Amino acid sequence: MRTLAVDIGGTKFSIADFDGERMVRRELRATDREGGPAWMLDQIVSIARGWQRDASFGRCGAGFGGPVNFGEQRVVLSTHVGGWAGVDLRGRLVSDLGLPVVFDNDANVGALGEALYGAGRDSDPVFYMTLSTGIGGGICHRGRIWRGADSYAGEIGHLTIRPEGPQCLCGAHGCFERMCSGLWLERDHGRPAHELLRDPAFVRRYVADLALGLKACIMLLNPARIVIGGGISKAGEALFSPLREELGRQITAWSRARIDVVPAALGDDSVLWGALALAKDL
Numbered sequence: 046m047r048t049l050a051v052d053i054g055g056t057k058f059s060i061a062d063f064d065g066e067r068m069v070r071r072e073l074r075a076t077d078r079e080g081g082p083a084w085m086l087d088q089i090v091s092i093a094r095g096w097q098r099d100a101s102f103g104r105c106g107a108g109f110g111g112p113v114n115f116g117e118q119r120v121v122l123s124t125h126v127g128g129w130a131g132v133d134l135r136g137r138l139v140s141d142l143g144l145p146v147v148f149d150n151d152a153n154v155g156a157l158g159e160a161l162y163g164a165g166r167d168s169d170p171v172f173y174m175t176l177s178t179g180i181g182g183g184i185c186h187r188g189r190i191w192r193g194a195d196s197y198a199g200e201i202g203h204l205t206i207r208p209e210g211p212q213c214l215c216g217a218h219g220c221f222e223r224m225c226s227g228l229w230l231e232r233d234h235g236r237p238a239h240e241l242l243r244d245p246a247f248v249r250r251y252v253a254d255l256a257l258g259l260k261a262c263i264m265l266l267n268p269a270r271i272v273i274g275g276g277i278s279k280a281g282e283a284l285f286s287p288l289r290e291e292l293g294r295q296i297t298a299w300s301r302a303r304i305d306v307v308p309a310a311l312g313d314d315s316v317l318w319g320a321l322a323l324a325k326d327l
Contacts, residue, residue: 047100049093049144050320052151053109053134055126055228058085060092061317062100066162070096070111070280071317081128090141097142105146106324108154110179110315115149136261145327149315150286152199153190155309156183158319159272163310168270172262173315174201177275180222180258184266188322206257210217221258227253227277242280248287249300256291263292267302274309281308 048063054076074091076150078200092100111123123129138146144281148154150270150289154239156173165171176264184191192198202222203215210219211233227238230251234241241247259271285308292304309315 046103048324049096049102049105049142049319050254050317050324051105051138052154052320053085053089053107054110054151055123058089058261059313059317060089061314062096062102063321064100066141066321068314068317072316073261073313075183076126081126082134083131083214086134086137086141090138092199095141102142104324104327105144106154106320106322106327107134107138107148108151108320109134109148110181112200113148113150113153113196115153115192118148124141125236141144147323147327148320149182149190149192149323150183150196150199153183153192154319154323155274155315156185156199156272156319157188157190157322158311158315158317159274159309160185161188161322162318163315164272164307165270168268168305170266170268171270171272172199172258172266172268173272173274173309174262175275175311175315176227176255176273176277177223178226180226181210182262183269184268201258201262204258204261206261213311221254224254227259238277239280240275245287248280250283252284252288252291255288256295259288259292260295263296263302263304264289264300268305269303271303272309273308274311274315278308279312295297317319 050061059073093283160171166262173183182199182201207219213220213223236292
């Protein structure tokens with residue numbers, strides 16, 4: 046069966062065509078923040094309709110970059126792009142594409158992708174963290190996402206790691222996302238994250254905060270593996286090696302919790318592969 050997979054992020058969106066479990070084509074575009082949801086949905090529908098001329102899709106799965114009420118299939122909001130609160134994402138795609146659609150928060154969907162097809166295939170449970178414009182997390186156990194009571198489990202980005210720290214977009218102070226996400230690194234330091242992470246001295250300071258957030262995940266969930274995706278993870282071992290060392294210093298001495306932290310194997314496509322897996326339940 047052909048599956049349409051969509052990844053809606055704060056700075057970009059991507060869409061892929063899967064024939065069974067083979068990605069046959071993919072398109073990536075930058076987000077027009079001023080265009081809002083209407084522009085984004087028009088773009089997605091336009092690409093998908095073009096593909097529908099020579100592909101008979103049977104279903105669509107999607108990941109959305111913000112809080113989602115999964116049970117109600119409803120966007121709650123986007124913390125980085127305005128206008129999404131209450132948008133009927135599923136209804137629009139069902140109406141315009143004539144397909145059954147299911148979607149979830151992009152970190153949950155990325156967790157599913159990496160757990161089933163990527164860096165977590167030989168580990169269970171897996172915690173996936175997207176480290177990009179913002180920070181999100183997803184928990185995958187035995188091939189299923191654990192969403193908590195109201196779909197909000199895994200929101201590691203808004204753990205407080207520095208109570209005296211600067212104010213986050215959510216209104217709290219010293220959130221993990223506020224201290225470590227790409228959006229705030231660039232605003233605070235005047236250079237994009239990929240440039241900052243070339244400086245070993247900056248990395249040493251940065252991983253101290255990064256490890257604080259991940260320590261909470263390790264001590265609470267004891268995942269077999271933590272997989273980190275998103276643009277910042279592309280720094281590779283220049284980031285991951287000092288991060289593992291810092292976690293070794295911070296993790297409680299008597300704990301036997303694993304410190305198994307790796308970059309996403311699927312790169313920018315973790316959410317697209319997760320959307321494929323999510324759609325299989327339709």
